[in-house]
Amino acid sequence: MDIFIQQLINGLIVGSIYALIALGYTMVYGIMQLINFAHGEIVMIGAMVTITCINLLLDLGVQLPGPLLLLAGLLMAIPVSMLLGFTIERVAYRPLRRAPRLAPLITAIGLSIVLQQLAMLIWGRNYRPFPSILPTKVHDFYGAAITDLQIAIFILAFLLMGGLFFLIERTKLGRAMRATSQNPDVAGLMGVNINTVISMTFVIGSALGAVAGVMVAANYDQAHAYMGFMIGLKAFTAAVLGGIGNLAGAVVGGILLGLIESLGSGYLGDLTGGFLGSNYKDIFAFVVLIAVLIFRPSGLMGERVAERA
């Protein structure tokens, strides 16, 4: 098996998931200059709801092909996550819109804790296995292995991103979102209902997050109440890497981060003669991030923002 191509594939798959989640962070940041710390938890809830839903259907004895079951689970998880995203914004962020920036950060962290603990109460402290309903056929790709699931993840991720770009660039709502991110007050004067736009941003981001959560759970065959934390952290890193607030940047950052992590942890042992091993995998995200920010402080694709007086 060709290790290089294998790591490349793994990196692309994980990277496209990071990108989906990073889009949620970057959309919110672009509009409100707020790190939505609870976004990782939405990803987790999406995964958990889907697993529960599939298991429920299986228990009821529903005979459906695996992908359809998964779809049914997703159709349940997406509205739940959307509702959650909507509620989060309404309860924790909207009242603090004019407060200094640290206040919403703290409510976001509080929410993150609350959602984690609620998930623990509902789903328990143990890892929840992803039901094995999907075909496990392995394809050979230039000497590397790739499963149907991985192909599906990759394609779906890019379809969703394409859809989002269409939404932002071509629709009325997208134009309102872009206007709000440039200047909320002026956008409001021009007849944009800012509250609706911000709510929609959270709803859309949460939907993407839910799908990404299912992808993570299916890809690693498990979900856990704490899974949202690390994945959210990495996705946020990806968003910053690409230049936060910039949609294309989030995609590029996500893919890059996935690749760097996967190739880095695959070759780190060889490069350092066994001194550092793949247990340093989680370091890559941060080392790369720090390096980028030092040399290009606004991210790879971010615009230089003039300092406000």
Added chain:
Amino acid sequence: MNIDFLQTPRGKLITFAVLGIVLAILPWVLTGGFENGKSWVRAVDFALLYIMLALGLNIVVGYAGLLDLGYIAFYAVGAYTYALLNSPHLQAMLPYWLHNPPFLLMLLIAAFAAGVFGLLLGTPVLKLRGDYLAIVTLGFGEIIRIFMNNLDRPVNLTNGPQGINNIERVHFLGLDFGRPVEWLGLTFDMVHLYYYLILAFCIVIIFVTLRLQHSRIGRAWVALREDEIAANAMGINIRNVKLLAFAMGASFGGVSGALFASFQGFVSPESFVLMESIMVLCMVVLGGMGHIPGVILGAIIVSITPEILRDVINPLQEGLFGKRVVDPENLRMLIFGLAMISIMLVRPEGLWPSKRRAREFHEHDEEARA
């Protein structure tokens, strides 16, 4: 009581005297009044350590306005510095004059080590602002933790996830803080001895931060926080002032880390996860950024509330339902999270902000109304 009276010299004297007496007898009230009093004294000891940490972070976040999400790394550096020099783990490799240094020297070493790491973090991030700074500091904290977790090979420096055991307690003023002492008919256990030790350092740090606040450096930090460009134009050396904030905040963290390691007798990377950094930040923000009494209040609330909830939740559940319905650990974190959200929604400026900050918020209200 009349507030004005407290501002008079006599009022202040009385306040301090009362406060001093309360603090002096607190551990004895706890051990005398509660069945599991020692664990309460222990909780108070940790609360004092958190106060030191929160005051250190307050310099970086509250005074200088630099959002640091990896502050616990400095606590970790201090703790590991103490652990490595005061446990059998690494001593075989170290020259003998580095074994169990005298306590005050040890604290200086820990403060210095953490300060160096503060500079190490501060230098590359001088140009970064706001959220970018937050995420880089977060990454820095995680990097430190991952290294502690993995530096058990090729050379076993940190003993990896198992952590370092058998750390010597503090020996200071002829006392071994690990052994109970009889004095005035009272048995001073380890938790009591450490209570007074940590309290003493707490008071020192409170004094230092109070004096810093209105010093030239303190004012430079505030200027930096309010407007970096204007501060620069006024002749403040932005680079040095920022680095000083990082280094000083870090060395406070280092001192409390060293005390933590000696108190706990054991350190492992698990104590220094990101959640801890976030908790310390919550203490600063919930209490009232930049305002020392507020920060102390925040630290006490954030560190003691979960302990109280731990004792209250189980009896309450058993009383209400006759059995434990939900996991108390979950429930207490849940309540804690909800409390964080509600406090911020009701008082975004913190529970006990400085007059100046409260006024700024007030101004904002009027602006919004106009």
